[in-house]
Amino acid sequence: QVQLVQSGAEVKKPGASVKVSCKASGYRFTNYNMHWVRQTPGQGLEWMGIINPSGGSPIYAQKFQGRVTMTRDTSTSTIYMELSSLRSEDTAVYYCARRGRSSSWYYFDYWGQGTMVTVSS
């Protein structure tokens, strides 16, 4: 069965960086694009970017340009999201999600369990 397993919770100081991993299993890793979405406490869902596990450059939301880096490791079927220059407003749960597709339509059909990142001095 498809599974996306993310790394554990992190506590970081302002100005630091955090790197979250998302390990995929149960399907061919290179066949599906992957997204990162975050959710700040009590708030909605915010899209951060997309990465193609087969290769090519990731696409980032404008809000995070210059601070976020998404990478992949096909040998371990894992994607990574690194966010730098952390500030308190980055305290959130970070999710990876698989982009599934049916004909012309696509959607996020599988999600990781989420990784809580707390930014506090």
Add this chain to the structure above:
Amino acid sequence: DIQMTQSPSSLSASVGDRVTITCRASQPISNFLNWYQQKPGRAPNLLIYAASALQRGVPSRFTGSGSGTDFTLTISNLQPEDFATYYCQQTYSTPPETFGQGTKVEIK
């Protein structure tokens, strides 16, 4: 960027009720609209894609409709496990993927 606006932001309902949530896009998006359910402490779960197609395993009491700019998610015969927050998402013009702000369905 396409903005997605949901209404209401929250509602109270009883088990057995019929509930309707609305999602409006800032410009036409055909039927490139998904709905997700999220329970506290859990990741979102896909309910409906292409505005009205039910994801495998989702109960038939969930129905989606709409096209263009106006969409609805209807839950018939509300069950205890349906109390959650619901989000719409457009995939017509991306990036960015944009979500509505969410509608929380609470127990009356």
